[in-house]
Amino acid sequence: HVQLVESGGGSVQAGGSLNLSCAVSGYTFSSGYMAWFRQAPGKEREGVAAIFSGGHNTFYADSVKGRFTISQENAKNTVYLQMNSAKPEDTGMYICAAAPGCSRGFAFVQIMYTSWGQGTQVTVS
Secondary structure, three states, X not given: OOEEEEEOOEEEOOOOOEEEEEEEEOOOOOOOEEEEXXXXXXXXXXXXXXXXXXXXXXXXXXXXXXXXXXXXXXHHOEEEEEEOOOOHHHOEEEEEEEEOOOOOOOOOOHHHOOEEOOOEEEEEO
16 A cells, blocks of 8 residues: 655745655655646646656656656665756646556556645745
8 A cells, every 4th residue: 555745835035945855655756657746726636757777767757857856775775756847837736646567658647647746835935
């Protein structure tokens, strides 16, 4: 049973940085995807960043490329999202998700993600 617990959200001024963490239990990152999604009020949930197959490949939404970095620390079974140069449009609930065993090519296909965290709120003003 995979469990995901996010932390690190908060309020930041535009141009600032935050580092989100997702503590993972029941899954060892050996295959499939780990990803961060976000949902803003009144908007659909969207993929932000994903990491595939033990960290060999990363994927980003166009809106965050060059500003966000997804990474994982296997020893701590934790996935991170480093957010730099934050913009007000980055505001939303950031949710960690896992797609164990998922094949390559489905980075932001939400139906492939079988486990989801509760989310951590990020507000950029």
